[in-house]
Amino acid sequence: MIRYIIKRLLLAIPTLLAMLTVIFVLVRLVPGDPAIAILGDQATEESLQALRSQLGLDKPIAVQYVDFLTQVLSGDLGSSMTSGRTVLQEVWQVLPYTLELTAAALLIGTAFGLPLGTWAAIRRNAWPDYLGRIISLTGLSFPGFVSAILLLLAFSVQLRWLPVMSTATDDPIRHLENLVLPAFNLGIIMAAYITRVTRSSMLSVLSEDYIRTARAKGVGPGRLVMRHAVRNALIPVVTVVGLYFGTLIGNSVLTEIVFTRPGLGKLILGALTSRDYALLQGLMVVFAAFIILVNTLTDLAYGLIDPRVTYD
Amino acid sequence: MSATVTSPMTAARPGMAILATLRRNKLSWLGIALIVLIVAVAVFAPLLAPYDPLKQNIIHRLEAPSADFLLGTDTYGRDVLSRLIYGTRISLMVGFVAVVIAMSVGSAIGILAGYIGGLFDQVVMGVVDVMLAFPTLLLGLLIAAMLGASLENLIIAIAITEMAPFARVARAPTISLKEREFVAAGRALGFGPLRIMGVHILPNMASDVVVLGSLWMASAIRTEASLSFIGLGVQPPTATWGGMIREGFENILTAWWLAIFPSLAILVTVLALNILGDALRDAIDPKLRSENAA
Numbered sequence: 101m102i103r104y105i106i107k108r109l110l111l112a113i114p115t116l117l118a119m120l121t122v123i124f125v126l127v128r129l130v131p132g133d134p135a136i137a138i139l140g141d142q143a144t145e146e147s148l149q150a151l152r153s154q155l156g157l158d159k160p161i162a163v164q165y166v167d168f169l170t171q172v173l174s175g176d177l178g179s180s181m182t183s184g185r186t187v188l189q190e191v192w193q194v195l196p197y198t199l200e201l202t203a204a205a206l207l208i209g210t211a212f213g214l215p216l217g218t219w220a221a222i223r224r225n226a227w228p229d230y231l232g233r234i235i236s237l238t239g240l241s242f243p244g245f246v247s248a249i250l251l252l253l254a255f256s257v258q259l260r261w262l263p264v265m266s267t268a269t270d271d272p273i274r275h276l277e278n279l280v281l282p283a284f285n286l287g288i289i290m291a292a293y294i295t296r297v298t299r300s301s302m303l304s305v306l307s308e309d310y311i312r313t314a315r316a317k318g319v320g321p322g323r324l325v326m327r328h329a330v331r332n333a334l335i336p337v338v339t340v341v342g343l344y345f346g347t348l349i350g351n352s353v354l355t356e357i358v359f360t361r362p363g364l365g366k367l368i369l370g371a372l373t374s375r376d377y378a379l380l381q382g383l384m385v386v387f388a389a390f391i392i393l394v395n396t397l398t399d400l401a402y403g404l405i406d407p408r409v410t411y412d
Numbered sequence: 413m414s415a416t417v418t419s420p421m422t423a424a425r426p427g428m429a430i431l432a433t434l435r436r437n438k439l440s441w442l443g444i445a446l447i448v449l450i451v452a453v454a455v456f457a458p459l460l461a462p463y464d465p466l467k468q469n470i471i472h473r474l475e476a477p478s479a480d481f482l483l484g485t486d487t488y489g490r491d492v493l494s495r496l497i498y499g500t501r502i503s504l505m506v507g508f509v510a511v512v513i514a515m516s517v518g519s520a521i522g523i524l525a526g527y528i529g530g531l532f533d534q535v536v537m538g539v540v541d542v543m544l545a546f547p548t549l550l551l552g553l554l555i556a557a558m559l560g561a562s563l564e565n566l567i568i569a570i571a572i573t574e575m576a577p578f579a580r581v582a583r584a585p586t587i588s589l590k591e592r593e594f595v596a597a598g599r600a601l602g603f604g605p606l607r608i609m610g611v612h613i614l615p616n617m618a619s620d621v622v623v624l625g626s627l628w629m630a631s632a633i634r635t636e637a638s639l640s641f642i643g644l645g646v647q648p649p650t651a652t653w654g655g656m657i658r659e660g661f662e663n664i665l666t667a668w669w670l671a672i673f674p675s676l677a678i679l680v681t682v683l684a685l686n687i688l689g690d691a692l693r694d695a696i697d698p699k700l701r702s703e704n705a706a
Contacts, residue, residue: 118542126554237690241683243634245641246675249661253668350549354638358661368550369642372557384554391545 108399112392117169119388124168127381128161155378177382182374187382190367198363201352204283206341209290214337216291217298221306222325232295239292244351248285248358255281282359286351293344294337301336305329335402342398346391434691443687450681454500461494465651474667484669486659488649495651496673502652503681506567507633513571514632515625518578519617523609525579526586537583543576552635556644563646566639570632581624585617627689630682637678653678 135151136143152158156167171178177187220232255262262281263274305311306329314328353365360366364383371379434440453460462482469489477484483492525536543551551573559565589595590613598608639645640654641661648655653674660671 114538115542115545118538119545122539122542122546126551127558237686238679238683241630241634241679241686243637243678243682245638246657246678249657249664249671249675252664253672257664257668346545346547347549350547353549353553354641357642368553372553372642372644380554380557384550387550388546391547395545 112396123384178378180379181376194362205286208287212291213294217295220299221302236292236295245354248355251281282355285355297337297340301333305333345394437691440691443684446684454504457497461497463491463494465494465498466649483673499651499653503633506636507629510567510570510632511625511629514574515578518575519582519621522579522582523586526583540576540579548573561644566645570635574628589613623692630685
């Protein structure tokens with residue numbers, strides 16, 4: 101087990117290097133001079149030169165690449181050009197908000213998606229199946245900010261049940277009120293994915309021989325699904341939840357903007373609007389690290405669900 | 413992936429398989445009807461729009477929907493319905509052009525990687541996998557921000573973010589196809605690698621790639637709207653759905669009609685493309701065909 105974990109962690113290193121390379125290439129090789137982008141068209145040549153050497157942009161590209169890799173791997177993600185704080189400090193400040201939102205969305209997505217997908221598979225081609233498929237297709241079609249705005253219009257503007265803006269608060273009830281709509285917004289999109297995968301995975305498991313055997317032995321329908329089928333059907337679902345994490349982050353950016361919630365998304369938008377390329381590059385590295393971490397954890401989770409997965 | 417095995421077989425009669433599936437799948441007709449309607453709105457926008465989408469009319473600013481302005485007016489007194497109709501053009505155009513670019517470049521990369529193989533294949537597909545792992549929206553955001561906000565840059569940004577899946581789908585069948593007799597025969601006749609890839613290999617996966625294209629066009633329209641909403645899309649005063657929602661969001665407490673109609677337009681368009689894409693995918697993948705026949 102421990103050997104497997106170590107091996108899996110070692111496998112993440114080339115992936116991380118590849119991701120860092122892609123980020124580096126994207127930030128450097130895209131046309132346009134970052135110095136002009138930061139200082140504007142009117143800047144003098146001297147000030148542009150000064151900024152270029154400050155950012156290390158006057159060095160050969162290969163040297164910049166090595167510098168970038170050594171800095172990142174030694175834990176230095178650079179500093180924001182506007183606030184002066186390090187990227188890690190900036191991230192640390194808003195990370196709890198994003199983690200809280202993501203965790204709540206995962207919870208809501210699983211709580212709705214798993215039962216709905218299972219139900220749709222059991223009652224295949226009957227109305228629960230159609231309901232599940234329509235809900236999941238609609239959920240998959242929503243851009244994150246569109247559903248956010250519709251929720252905001254319905255529950256905050258029309259019904260006035262929940263606050264329009266999330267303001268910082270120490271009151272736990274208010275805190276929860278601020279979380280409800282953003283979490284539901286991400287959660288229903290997540291539920292759409294989970295419903296879809298659970299349904300198709302469940303359908304294929306239910307057609308397997310061992311299920312037929314269990315049924316022949318007189319196992320009741322409830323026990324059949326809960327004890328025999330769910331465990332096998334869960335494997336693809338876990339994969340999708342892991343893969344979906346990237347989309348979840350993308351959607352959380354828009355969700356945080358619509359609900360004016362602090363978090364990584366707002367941080368990215370701020371970096372974009374203030375043309376803070378150093379912060380932007382650092383944030384991309386943080387996201388890349390997150391995605392690799394989740395993918396690795398997803399792989400490790402297979403073993404917990406499926407005893408047939410061996411750790412060699 | 414099952415596409416490896418099925419594509420050469422279905423490629424001979426993809427049209428028939430698709431027609432047969434569409435006939436069975438009633439929901440797909442809804443998708444087709446909606447797409448025809450949306451394309452018609454885009455094409456005939458000047459005839460359908462009651463007003464000039466850019467004409468400001470301060471006297472009528474922020475009016476709720478009425479007989480004169482069916483969907484109300486925005487902060488500059490512009491007609492929301494007319495802007496919605498013209499916005500259809502931007503969404504469809506950006507979505508279509510971006511996907512065609514992603515499809516052409518992506519599948520070319522995939523075929524090259526599969527055909528050449530070796531180290532080239534490993535490096536290229538390594539990059540493709542990293543791009544697949546990165547959230548589309550974040551990648552689009554980064555590229556669009558770097559390039560600067562304009563129509564061309566928006567298309568480039570979306571095209572780059574969507575290349576990876578096409579490369580994956582094109583590579584797998586290439587690897588098996590390049591070992592087949594007809595490719596060996598072509599090589600024996602002295603055809604160059606470009607001709608073999610373009611004339612002998614490409615047609616065998618064209619249907620897979622096109623179906624994937626219809627699904628990714630839905631995603632492209634979603635990304636376009638998201639980037640325009642953030643302010644990285646086509647700049648005002650041009651009417652775009654994402655931009656209109658942004659204006660509506662800024663006035664969400666006073667003018668609900670500004671955000672809700674473009675939101676519904678995006679939802680309907682993406683849903684229609686997803687329905688059609690799903691149906692087409694069922695049509696070319698026999699494994700799914702039996703499962704989703706109803």
